[in-house]
Amino acid sequence: MAALIEARDLTKKYGAHTALDRANLTIEAGRIVGLIGPNGAGKTSALRAILGLTHYEGQLTVLGREPFRERTALMKECCFIADVAVLPSWLRVDQAIDFVAGVHPRFRRDRAVAFLAKTQITGKRRMRELSKGMKTQVHLALTMAIDAKLLVLDEPTLGLDILARRAFYDALVNDYMDETRTILITTHQVEEVENLLTDIIFIDKGRIVMDTSLEDVATRFTAVAVTADRLDAARAGKPFHERHILGKVVLYFENADPRQLEGLGEIHTPSVADLFVAKLSGGAS
Amino acid sequence: MNNSTWLIRREFWENRAIWMIPAVFGGLLLLAALFGQVSLPRLTSPHESEEAAAAYLVAIGAMFYLVMGVYSSWYLLDCLYTDRRDRSILFWKSLPISDANTVLCKLLVGMIIVPLVYFAAADATALIGAFILSIRARASIGSSLWNGDIWWQVQVLWMYAIVTTAVWYLPVAGWLMLVSAYAKRAVMLWAVLPPLLLYILERVFFGTHLLGQLIGRRLTALPSVSFNGSNHVWTHGGGVVDMGGAPIPSVWQLINPSGFFTSAEVWIGAAVGIALIVAAIQLRMRRSEI
Numbered sequence: 001m002a003a004l005i006e007a008r009d010l011t012k013k014y015g016a017h018t019a020l021d022r023a024n025l026t027i028e029a030g031r032i033v034g035l036i037g038p039n040g041a042g043k044t045s046a047l048r049a050i051l052g053l054t055h056y057e058g059q060l061t062v063l064g065r066e067p068f069r070e071r072t073a074l075m076k077e078c079c080f081i082a083d084v085a086v087l088p089s090w091l092r093v094d095q096a097i098d099f100v101a102g103v104h105p106r107f108r109r110d111r112a113v114a115f116l117a118k119t120q121i122t123g124k125r126r127m128r129e130l131s132k133g134m135k136t137q138v139h140l141a142l143t144m145a146i147d148a149k150l151l152v153l154d155e156p157t158l159g160l161d162i163l164a165r166r167a168f169y170d171a172l173v174n175d176y177m178d179e180t181r182t183i184l185i186t187t188h189q190v191e192e193v194e195n196l197l198t199d200i201i202f203i204d205k206g207r208i209v210m211d212t213s214l215e216d217v218a219t220r221f222t223a224v225a226v227t228a229d230r231l232d233a234a235r236a237g238k239p240f241h242e243r244h245i246l247g248k249v250v251l252y253f254e255n256a257d258p259r260q261l262e263g264l265g266e267i268h269t270p271s272v273a274d275l276f277v278a279k280l281s282g283g284a285s
Numbered sequence: 286m287n288n289s290t291w292l293i294r295r296e297f298w299e300n301r302a303i304w305m306i307p308a309v310f311g312g313l314l315l316l317a318a319l320f321g322q323v324s325l326p327r328l329t330s331p332h333e334s335e336e337a338a339a340a341y342l343v344a345i346g347a348m349f350y351l352v353m354g355v356y357s358s359w360y361l362l363d364c365l366y367t368d369r370r371d372r373s374i375l376f377w378k379s380l381p382i383s384d385a386n387t388v389l390c391k392l393l394v395g396m397i398i399v400p401l402v403y404f405a406a407a408d409a410t411a412l413i414g415a416f417i418l419s420i421r422a423r424a425s426i427g428s429s430l431w432n433g434d435i436w437w438q439v440q441v442l443w444m445y446a447i448v449t450t451a452v453w454y455l456p457v458a459g460w461l462m463l464v465s466a467y468a469k470r471a472v473m474l475w476a477v478l479p480p481l482l483l484y485i486l487e488r489v490f491f492g493t494h495l496l497g498q499l500i501g502r503r504l505t506a507l508p509s510v511s512f513n514g515s516n517h518v519w520t521h522g523g524g525v526v527d528m529g530g531a532p533i534p535s536v537w538q539l540i541n542p543s544g545f546f547t548s549a550e551v552w553i554g555a556a557v558g559i560a561l562i563v564a565a566i567q568l569r570m571r572r573s574e575i
Contacts, residue, residue, distance in 0.1 A: 053378060055571055068570070075381035088373035090299050102291040103380050139376075 004029045004150060004182050005050060009058035012045045012206075019045035021206035022058065027199070029149070030179045031213075034193050035186040036276055037203035043186040046203065047154050050184070051080050063149060076105060079143050080152035087127045087135055094123035100142050112145035115175070133164030140168060144176045151176070153185045157192070169196060190273040200272055204280050218269045222253045226265035234264045241278035252278040288382050292390035293398065299367075300360065303399055307406035310352055314345065314410050318417045327425045332532070334429030339533055341418075341430055342411055342439040349407035350446065353400055361395040361458050365465035365569060366472050384569040388462065392562060396451040396458055404443045411436075438536035445540045449511040452545075456554045457503065459561025466568035503554065511545045513538060 005027040012020040020042045027033050037043045048054040050062050052071030060067060065074050087096065093116070101109045119137050127135055136157075143151065157165040173196060177183065187193055200217070202210040212220065225248045226234045237260055239251035252270060253261065261267055270278065297303055328334050365388065368374040377387070415430035461476060468475040484497045545551060 051378075053375075071378070071570075072381050072383040075379060080375075080379045082375040082379070083372065086372045086375045088299070088368065088371060088376070091373075092298075095298050099291055099295060100380065103288050103382055105381075143379075 003027060005060075005062050005184070007046075007050075007058065007060045010046065010049060010060055011057040012042075012049060012054065013057075018206050020049070020056070023203070023206065023208050025201055025208055025211060027182065027184060029182050031198045032177065032183045032196055033185070033199040033201060034190070034197040034272070035184060035201050035203060036188070036190055036272070037186075038280065039188065041203045042206040043203055044154060045206075047080075047082070047152055047184070047186055051078070051082075051152060077148055078150040078152065079146045079148045080154065081139055081143055081156050082152075082154040083156070083158055087139055089126065089128035091127050092123065093121055093125050093127075093138055096127075096138065096142060097123070100146075104146055106147040107142075108145050108147065110145075112141045115141040115144060115171075133160055133167075136160060136164055136168055140171055144171070149181060151181065151183045153183065155187055156185065157187070157189070165192060169193070172196075190276055191271075194272045197272070200275075202276060202279055210275075210279055214272075217272070217275065220255055221270050221275060222256050222258065222261060222267060223250050223270040223274065224253070224261050224265045224267050225250045230264050234261075237261060241281065243274075243278070250274075288386055289390050289393075292382065292387060293394060296364075296391065296394045296398075302356065303360075303394075304402055304406075306352065306356055307349065307403050310349070311406045311410035314348070315413055315417065318414045318421075323418065323422045328427065328429050334427075335432060335435060336533055337426060337429050338432035338435045339439075341415070342435060343442075345411045345414065346407050346439060346443060349403045349410075353403040354450075357395050357399050358457075358461060360399065361391070361461040362465050362472050362476055364391040364395065365462060365565065366468060369572065385566045388466075388562065388566045388569055392458060392462065396454070397447065400447040400450065404447065407443070408440075411439075441536045442540070445511070445536075445542065449507065449542075449545055452551060452555055453503075453507045453510065455558025456561060457558075459558040459565065462565040463561050463568065466565045466572060510548055510551065511541060513541045513544075 003026045005025065007023060007025045009022040009024065010020050011018070011022055023042070023046065025046075035043050035046060045054070049056040049060060050067055052062075052067030052069075052074055055068055062074060063077050067074055097109060097112055100107050100112075116138070119134070119141075121130065121134055121138060127138070130138065157168055160168065169192065172183070185193055185197075197214060199213045200210070201208060224234060224239075225245075227248055231249055234249075234251050237251075237253055237256055239253050241252040243250040243252075248265070252275070258267070328337055368377060378384075419426060419428055419430055464472055464475045480496070480500060484494065484500075487496050488494055
């Protein structure tokens with residue numbers, strides 16, 4: 001089967017500013033992919049292009065379609081939550097369900113109702129009366145009741161407290177994800193999604209810096225915490241990043257021979273957050 | 286129900302003013318009929334009765350029509366802007382509904398459905414008002430406000446006015462929607478300033494005011510294009526006026542559909558309106574957020 005999302009030389013310019021600079025990426029079905037990058041790296045531009053919300057240059061197919069030209073058809077098989085705070089304030093919960101049920105052929109009302117039954121939210125409430133966490137639950141109920149192949153989440157938990165964030169991701173993994181679905185998440189809170197993801201894509205200054213599965217991270221990347229006296233020996237292995245921390249130096253290696261690193265210090269697999277910092281800042285920090 | 290039906294329902298959910306303003310306005314008129322001072326001239330001849338009935342219905346219709354014009358303009362100017370301002374456009378765009386469908390449904394609401402709501406409200410107000418007035422002023426006006434024939438003629442007048450208004454003001458609606466899809470803030474200024482600026486530039490550099498005439502004519506000339514020349518009701522409507530015993534013209538004499546629908550001015554305007562609406566759809570596809 002062809003890739004679910006395939007981008008070649010995807011470019012998006014806003015006047016003189018280039019938000020996406022010939023980005024290439026491939027996302028296979030059944031994965032949970034994190035698109036991770038600092039603010040202004042081009043995450044949102046990439047998602048907007050994938051969702052057909054903006055015009056772009058380069059080639060892009062999502063579920064075999066051209067997003068900008070075929071957004072309407074694409075949205076039958078793909079849904080997205082772009083910041084949870086976007087449900088309009090005047091909309092009532094039951095109206096939201098009625099509307100989506102009316103216009104979306106793959107929406108299953110019973111699922112949305114069952115999901116909301118587990119919460120405190122009643123049908124007659126308007127969005128303006130709900131807390132941000134409750135709005136998230138409504139949006140999630142609507143989205144998860146859609147039998148979609150691709151779910152795109154853009155900073156889905158921005159502005160939510162820790163309880164609401166945890167509930168959001170738990171619901172996503174337990175009630176939604178299965179092998180027929182694919183989820184693409186952008187966030188800059190890397191730690192929170194780290195153990196959820198199967199793949200990570202790092203993006204910086206409009207370019208894809210790294211695109212790998214998490215299984216590969218363990219074999220590709222090694223971090224070694226060395227003391228000052230062994231620093232020179234360790235540096236001979238050409239680390240791509242150094243981090244000074246509590247009198248030790250953590251060195252990050254890519255595709256290093258593990259035998260070479262043995263004896264230099266404590267060896268571990270870097271976390272996604274560490275890797276992110278290491279990859280994006282380069283050199284010493 | 287298809288997507289368009291849902292989109293139209295959605296407009297009623299969002300804009301409760303669509304029916305609340307005519308309801309409140311009608312309510313105020315009825316309060317005036319109930320408690321206001323009624324000093325009507327004594328109607329003696331059947332001819333005067335007919336005049337009174339026609340003037341009464343047309344006056345109520347004209348008042349609703351004016352309020353409707355103001356509300357519809359505001360609605361069209363606001364409709365593509367609000368959901369960009371509160372970012373709820375990102376929710377609407379996550380659903381399989383095309384931007385053309387959304388924009389055209391909003392246009393339909395602003396140009397046809399809102400007028401129909403006002404039409405219904407005007408009718409309800411006229412009927413209840415006639416009931417109140419004929420009880421309160423039985424001695425002077427009797428049952429003259431209950432004139433079935435004239436009532437039907439005013440229905441025709443309303444329908445004709447709705448259709449011609451929609452066609453005639455299509456370029457204005459298109460402009461308002463284009464601004465609504467484009468502006469990042471201050472839609473009102475965006476709607477007014479560019480034409481004003483062009484008008485001033487034209488005056489300064491060419492010494493002409495073609496654009497001003499064009500816009501002025503578009504905003505005011507609908508009655509003269511859609512109705513026949515001798516329009517007593519328009520000049521005398523709004524009060525019971527002695528028309529010197531001349532028979533009041535029937536609605537079929539007043540309206541001028543063949544003139545209206547064969548006027549080049551009408552269709553050039555409509556074409557401009559369609560172009561502006563196509564542009565608004567294109568902007569809606571590209572401009573998601575403010």
